[in-house]
Amino acid sequence: MSNEMRAALYDRYGPPEVLYEGRLPKPVPGPGEVLVRVHATSVNGGELLARRGGARYATAGGFPKRTGLDFAGEVEALGSPMTALAPGTRVWGMLGYAFGSAAEYVVVRPRRLALAPAGLDLVQAAALPGVGTTAITALRDKARLRPGERLLVRGASGGVGSVAVQLGRAYGARVTGLAGAANLDFVRELGAEEVYDHRVTTPADLGRFDVILNTAPGPGLGAYRRLLAPGGRMVSVSFDPERQLASLAYIAASAVFGSRRVRFFSGNPTHPLLADLTAYVESGAVRPVVDTVFPLADIAKAHRALEEGGVRGKHVVRIG
Incomplete structure (x- = not known):
């Protein structure tokens, strides 16, 4: 050997x-x-x-x-x-x-x-393993997404986003997805009720949400945070790579100066979370x-x- x-x-x-x-x-x-x-x-x-x-x-x-x-x-x-x-x-x-x-x-x-x-x-x-445990942590543990709530997934066709759309539906939320035009039907097939082309849709076109999950790198956190309904929660697993310090400073300030806090985390899953993901897959909730x-x-x-x-x-x- x-x-x-x-x-x-x-x-x-x-x-x-x-x-x-x-x-x-x-x-x-x-x-x-x-x-x-x-x-x-x-x-x-x-x-x-x-x-x-x-x-x-x-x-x-x-x-x-x-x-x-x-x-x-x-x-x-x-x-x-x-x-x-x-x-x-x-x-x-x-x-x-x-x-x-x-x-x-x-x-x-x-x-x-x-x-x-x-x-x-x-x-x-x-x-x-990486994107699945991230989506579970974001929606279940950080945002505490509840049945009937409106969920917006920004970057819905990507790795974390595609799992988040499936989980959001499994949790009983009404899911809206933002993705590229070529992927809108794909996101709808994953379980989103509404899908929008992120290139031509502005935050003002979208209405209010109880939970927003940002998986898309780049600017725009502030504009989307303003879409949160009272008691709304925003979780970001990505930030602007060209302005890392400014993005992280904005996320930190949101916890101090506003009721609509932006939660950010970096995944580091261990056995219990990985086992939860296994159960979601075996139940058919996530593929x-x-x-x-x-x-x-x-x-x-x-x-x-x-x-x-x-x-x-x-x-x-x-x-x-």
Whole structure:
């Protein structure tokens, strides 16, 4: 058995083309750790920011650096016996605030794992851990979305947005989606009652909402916040990458100077939240939406595709 593995790497910050498929030592699980053979991972916005050098706090250390946050695969080996896991168990999970799941193997703690949904192809499953847990946290835990409330999802055709539309419907909300013109029928099929082209629709055209979920990078938080009904809640999982400090300052000020607070969080899910996502999928409330599957050798193309926009759901990278 080889002591090396294939992995996506980059030797400098820059555009997608800095990424390449290289080789690293195969990790060995220590006590209390799990070695997972990765079937697939997905491309997330935070990885684009890190690759460009915009999140150096999360990519400490020298080059080469790695990419990938979530994964779906099978348990390969255990650093110590565990009753809930055994080699061959299908799992999915997240690396937390680290990068490196775009590789043949990852070592994680059990708290970063949950059983993958029964009957779901693991390549398809890889589209969900990051965005699915984010959508659950945003709507259920932060906004406390209730049946009958009006929910606006900004960026409804993307990774988090496509799950949020499905969850909003499952929670009994009346869902409105903002997306590109080519994706309006797609968002309606996911469960939105109303859909609008974000390029030609202004906030003034939309009315009032009890909950607004912002998943779209760029300016505009203030204009959408003004659409909140009394007691309304706005959750943002994205901000303007060109004005990071100003965006975060606005979110912070909303909690102090206004009743319509904007909630922002960075996902770091553990087992209970991943297990909740598994249950939502197995119940039929949520399904993965995969735009394109790329081989690991095309990791640069996968990053480029996400940067170009217009994605329906997620771009997935097949490792095997």
